Amino acid sequence: MLAAATPRDVGDPILVDESLEQIDPESIQPGDIVGISVHTGNALRGYQVGQMARARGAWVVYGGIHATLFPEEVLERGAAHAVVKGDGDIAWGKVVSDCLKGTPGRIYEGGRIDGTEFLAARWDLMRADKYMWASVQTIRGCPKHCSFCSVWRTDGQKPRQRQFQKVVDEIVSLRRLGFRFIALADDNFYPVTLTDLRLAREQNNVARLEELTAIRAERFQLMEELAKLPKDMVFFTQITMEAGEDGEYLDAMHRANIKGALVGVEAVTPEGLKAVFKDWNYSGEALALRLQTFKQHGVHVLGSFIFGLPTDRPATFDATVQMALKAGVTFAQFVMMTPFPGTVDFGRWEKEQAQHPTLVADVPITRYWLIPIEVRPKMFTPHPTMSSEEIRERTQKVWNRFYNWSAIWQRSACTPNLRSRIAFIFLSKLYRQMYAGTGISTDSARRKKSKKWARWTARQCKKLFQAKPMPELQSPVRHPGLAGLAGRFAFENSEFQNSGEHFPILPEN
Ligand code: B12
């Protein structure tokens, strides 16, 4: 996206994704401009890169969620010349021009730009063969206010929706390159609930009702256009459980090939939900029914659960996995409570620690991302009744139970044929393994082994995700009427229809 925001006369930037390979210092020359994106988990590594780039004579600029929250830390520890807070779509162009003039500012306020100003990413500069799937954001911000989440504070609570035509065009450009799996990288794909509409109606708030209705209508337009794209495309998103009350919306998602969504269940008890300011979520029997509704409408659920909430007790772990199995979620993740900066939980914890700060390797624990990775604890906030080790062990057991062979085999019955069933099993194991490699297992031998196994499984799964590029694919939005129909007819009869790996991992209905 920042590549798209780079002034044209500067040329194309070189993109380096350190989750694939580390940057080669030799590639940085004096006078280069190096933009570094950091979230909390990779800030320390980001600072190393910045120091190295500055030592080689480059201009160093940071952005991303962590830089937005801690601009002074980034300037101090990351050898930054400049930091962009908030959105970079417009600010980056300004920083680049200022660096070229030799006069970058210290802090740029990128702010929260309007949805109409979001840029389409320069996917043409990425190595398509290195990724299983691509991601496209269709909306920023979330109206909710969960205590463990920073999105509503950094991106705001007002949904900023991108024009549907632009989203579809970007997705078409991705399918042309051969991407058929696309994550709609939104925090909440369901920004307007039926309850929001009802309340606006009851309050006779005409302006609000119009605003909400327009946002909702545009969501439907987007889904209608997605439904016209090649049938081998699969979308995945994140959504709140409230969508379970809206059959019309779920049906539109299904038609649009949005085959799955991460749903933040977080906790299965009313006390747990209250603790995270998410008491609008369901618990108990109603929760199972709500999650089942998604599946009944053809949208698979990746249930996301948090362990380590103050209300959790040893019995919570078993109750959670039983609920996940009962609710029939297709995938699940069980994460341990992490106080991310910018959240209500973090603010509370920082206040508690202010008097007598706990230090690890001379770093206050409330700045855990600065603690060297080898000595960084796995959990940071103490639990009232359980030790971190107990929570970690119990969480691991829950993962093992949900992803044991027999449970996966049972869930794989949702696929249409044996081939898909085997693919489903591989994917489930890969998902489990990826998490085992990112923090659950403590000893390094196990971590190494699990990484190796994850890589091997990923290679097997890659074939499922690949598709033959479709360089001539036209956007349905740009070609309405007869021309569009002719285009679609040509596509339906073209060689592309049977191209790629037709290996649906999820049932067609
Ligand atoms: C999609 C997503 C993912 C996908 C990423 C897929 C992919 N390859 O793109 C997946 C599922 C893999 C993922 C994983 C994780 N994620 Co995530 N993810 C997101 C999500 C929902 C959207 C990110 C996105 O695409 N945004 C769209 C882009 C355009 O926005 P952006 O990144 O903010 O960038 C803009 C500005 O920040 C700025 N900017 C960014 N970088 C730079 C650099 C420069 C130089 C400049 C000038 C500007 C700039 O300009 C950009 C355009 O405006 C965000 C939530 C969110 N709303 O951001 C969480 C989020 C970033 N993830 C989060 C977390 C915690 C994780 C994990 C650690 C989870 C886990 N436990 O494993 C992992 C880490 C993975 C890793 N290796 O780094 C947290 C980070 C919190 C924090 N303080 O760090 C977020 C904010 C979610 C949350 N609720 O708190 N994630």
Ligand code: SF4
């Ligand atoms: S956790 Fe999800 S629903 Fe809650 S504020 Fe964050 S993005 Fe919104």
